[in-house]
Amino acid sequence: MSSDQSAVSAFQQYVRARILEHLRQSGEASRTALAEVTGLSRRALGGIVDDMKQAGLVDEADADRGPDRGVGRPARVLRLPVRQEVTLAADISPDRLRVALVDSAGAILSVAEANADIARGRSHTVGTLVALARSLDRDEGRHPARAVLGLPTMVDYERQLVDPAGARALMPSWTDGATVDEFASALGLPVTIANGATLATLAELRLGAGRGRKNFIVLGIGHEGIGSGIVVDGRVFEGARGFAGEISHVSVHADGVICPCGQRGCLAAETANQLRLFLQARGVDMNAEAYEELSTASAQGDPAVRRLFADIGWQIGRAVGSVANVFDPDAVIINDTLTEVGDDAVTQSLVRSITQHTHPGITAGMTVVASDLKHTSILAGAGLL
Ligand SMILES: [Zn+2]
Structure with a gap:
């Protein structure tokens, strides 16, 4: 199974690395797609891919059929071999x-x-x-x-x-x-x-609502805060150090509170502060149970809690809109581990706010979808890394 690296030119090694990285990110790709990624002709790529198959570096198989893909011959796709590694x-x-x-x-x-x-x-x-x-x-x-x-x-x-x-x-x-x-x-x-x-973003790309999409934002909302990542051109965009997609520190309030990071008005600091002040006025500490009680109160129609949640959703949407305007995504995937999208005041307001704060030209081609990975997204992404 081992390949003789000395027989592989530096150029071929470069192309191999591009192919492996693309498959690691996207899960699978056709030869046509890989030709696009590498800039090679299908013929030139074909020889390199065949060598990689022989060396056990990639597998080629029929693509999974979707529910409505017809009955023709299935497309062939390349994937990384399944590691039996846990x-x-x-x-x-x-x-x-x-x-x-x-x-x-x-x-x-x-x-x-x-x-x-x-x-x-x-x-x-x-x-x-x-x-x-x-x-x-x-x-x-x-x-x-x-x-x-x-x-x-x-x-x-x-x-x-x-x-x-x-x-x-x-x-x-x-x-x-x-x-x-x-x-x-x-x-x-x-x-x-x-x-x-x-990790959650990688899981959405490979297993979740991001499958088949090339440019999207993943937003994780839980009682402990907001996490986010972005996929650009079919890959999790990491930035220079891995900090890309850090929506928590987008400024949403010019005169807001100072964030532990040293900036003023960061999304995470603003939402946490609003929650804290609200709970303080009711004599409650901020923790998972307190948030669950708030969610219940919101569902039961408590007007003050619903307003608090609506304000928080609106602020998150403002930050998402800023990011969307920068890179023109085709989707925003919301993984709300507290409630389903559309069911509570935070997400209803969030969805309206995203539309309000994103350029109409971008909004027209962008969908907001719920993730169904929920609490498994980070764990699944760890296995895929
Ligand atoms: Zn900050």
């Missing part, structure tokens, strides 16, 4: 830890979760994660080859570091440069860290 995936949020065994196609084999307060420091999360991981091993008898951790903060992906500006308020003890090493030695596995929203 990933220990972790979705680390400020107050909850989800851990799963995930295969390389993003299928979740076993999952466990527990409350874990990230503010108690990194070692608290490490301890909880190790305990959850042990329970998974026993349940399934499967042994992961690596761990991929999705974090609720900005991660310098190339250097595998938690960004201090992003983590200053929420998780300062994670920024000493030792995060990967501490998890790796506790788990006994190679560890990769990534921004959770980036």
